[in-house]
Amino acid sequence: MEKENWIKYKIEIRERIRLFALDILKLSEKILFTTGTKVINYQITKSGTSVYANYRAALRGRSKAEFFSKLSISVEEADETEMWLELLISSGIYIDEFAKKLHEESLEILKILSSLRKRLSP
Numbered sequence: 001m002e003k004e005n006w007i008k009y010k011i012e013i014r015e016r017i018r019l020f021a022l023d024i025l026k027l028s029e030k031i032l033f034t035t036g037t038k039v040i041n042y043q044i045t046k047s048g049t050s051v052y053a054n055y056r057a058a059l060r061g062r063s064k065a066e067f068f069s070k071l072s073i074s075v076e077e078a079d080e081t082e083m084w085l086e087l088l089i090s091s092g093i094y095i096d097e098f099a100k101k102l103h104e105e106s107l108e109i110l111k112i113l114s115s116l117r118k119r120l121s122p
Helices: 005-032 035-059 064-090 097-120
Strands: none
Touching: 005 035, 005 064, 035 064, 035 097, 064 097
């Protein structure tokens, strides 16, 4: 991939992850507060927004090694977010189309980031 297309691709991914983080925040507002949901809601919000924060940090990496390192953190956070969303839905705590679409998007983002990391692996 030529450099200009590579940069455009990384920016498109950043925007997709930003929108995902915003949707995670919207979901967080919809979940009713109980003892059980407090933990799940906190973890989804934390990991879901961290995917975006770490991807942005990767884009500002000073070296390929730093980019790879931050990207790896973003992959881990995406995986954790997918797990929490799956748990939220499968437990019956919160099920609606919005949550299901977020879960699907978390899987897609995880695949994209994992593929990107695999392409760059040393």
